[in-house]
Amino acid sequence: FKGIAKPDRVELSWSDNASNEQGFAIDRKHDIQSFAEIGRIGANKTTFIDSTVVSLKTYTYRIRAYNGAGSNMGLDFPVITTLGDGSSVRLEAEAYNKMSGIANNGTGIGSCDNGDYVMFAAFDFGPGFDLLTARCTVPAEYAGQKVLVKIDKRNGATIATLKVQNTGGWDNYQEQSAPMERVTGIHDLYFVFSGSSGIGNFDWFQFSRSSTVITQQDKRMLNFHLAQNYPNPFNPATTIDYQLPSACRVTLQVFDIRGRLVDTAVDRDQGAGHYSIQFSNPELASGAYFYQLSAGDFSARRKMLLIH
Known part of the structure; x- marks a missing residue:
């Protein structure tokens, strides 16, 4: 049994050791939930795609061969889903x-x-x-x-x-x-x-992945973007993702609720691509903060919450 996590799905595959099945039932659970059936496929099929998963969650799958006499109970198999673009x-x-x-x-x-x-x-x-x-x-x-x-x-x-x-x-x-x-x-x-x-x-x-290598065609398709940090609220660290369509000078700064600059996470030239920054500052008190991306003529700001 194999489960491969993709950015938007989990691809399951297994060996067919039964000779008289009518089909296979696929069960899934998350955390402490009980198993629930999420799909059925016909006999002699050995692959299934689960496209209803959520990023950064751990799911456990179970494959059951069934026929008119009932079904067997397969082994539990945990799969951890990826985040967004797989960064x-x-x-x-x-x-x-x-x-x-x-x-x-x-x-x-x-x-x-x-x-x-x-x-x-x-x-x-x-x-x-x-x-x-x-x-x-x-x-x-x-x-x-x-x-x-x-x-x-x-x-x-x-x-x-x-x-x-x-x-x-x-x-x-x-x-x-x-x-x-x-x-x-x-x-x-x-x-x-x-x-x-x-x-x-x-x-x-x-x-x-601190940045993603992309092709020239990918670069033309990119736009400036600043994503919401995760986790949020956070303690002690959080991740901030952003993307650039072209090379430019980039600053990523953090401000308190009064607009005072309290930290600079990025201040350098960067090429086109996707970036993922880990931010933490043990000197900051609990409360709301704003993080602002400035890249060329682009500027965007989002709010995050630190809880000690």
Whole structure:
């Protein structure tokens, strides 16, 4: 059974091991919901497309072969949907397909000791990502331990190494990032924990693409655009996406509710393309803020809410 997440759908495929089925029923659930049937297809069919998914959600699918005598119960298979144009993909840590050693608390993973791992099957890297982000808690005594991201097998090639830093205790979640090698295509994905016992607790892992390489035809089709940040409200970090149809000087600035400049997230020349910026500022108080994109003659502003 394989589930591939695309920006606007999930593509399911499986092996037909039955010889007398009338067809296959496809069940789906999200989070703690119960399974619900979302479709049926005829006998000897082995693919199904679910186009009713929402970005950055974890869905679990089940395929059932059925006939007049009833139906069998297939294996549960979690799939994590991508975000928008595929510039980011978030993996809920507890939605792994296989693990060794770790503890699953239903909303994340813990007890991540040296050599433990979680595996996500058939992950689609698409054209590749260049940034790994993890939301985790790490007490001071375990700072400096590592999360190794590997592909294809437990001891496969390492494409990213996140050296975790002290977050101020087991209950204080923070986002930490590391650069990663751009890998394309579909691979089994392993997060392998390296260091002493109790490396940290992990809520989710996210892969992001800082910009998208586009063709000359794509460039002509682009317009200036500033997207709403996500998540919103946020704490401590949020992502701001924007796109440029041509090269220009770009500034992305943050203002408080009184219009005072409090931070500058971007101030540089950039080429045409899609961009995704991670923004956080621990010195800012809770409240409403505005972020403003200025690019050439274009200017746009949106509101976001920080909650501590």
